[in-house]
Amino acid sequence: MEENELDVKVYVEQMALLVDLQLRNEYKDGVVANFERIGNIAKLVNEFELPEEIEAAPVFEP
Numbered sequence: 001m002e003e004n005e006l007d008v009k010v011y012v013e014q015m016a017l018l019v020d021l022q023l024r025n026e027y028k029d030g031v032v033a034n035f036e037r038i039g040n041i042a043k044l045v046n047e048f049e050l051p052e053e054i055e056a057a058p059v060f061e062p
Contacts, residue, residue: 008035 009032016023023031 006039008032008039011035 009028012023012028012032012035015021
């Protein structure tokens with residue numbers, strides 16, 4: 001299965017249109033950079049393998 005690479009700039013522009021966000025051009029590069037950082041962090045978290053004996057808690061209790 002081929003994995004498509006996300007074009008973050010296009011994603012930000014399309015989501016801004018979708019939620020009717022007037023994203024000014026001077027902020028667009030910063031928003032794109034932050035989404036790229038978020039994507040890298042999420043990738044790290046998603047690639048972390050948990051042992052099989054770990055079970056998800058049914059209720060979060062701090």
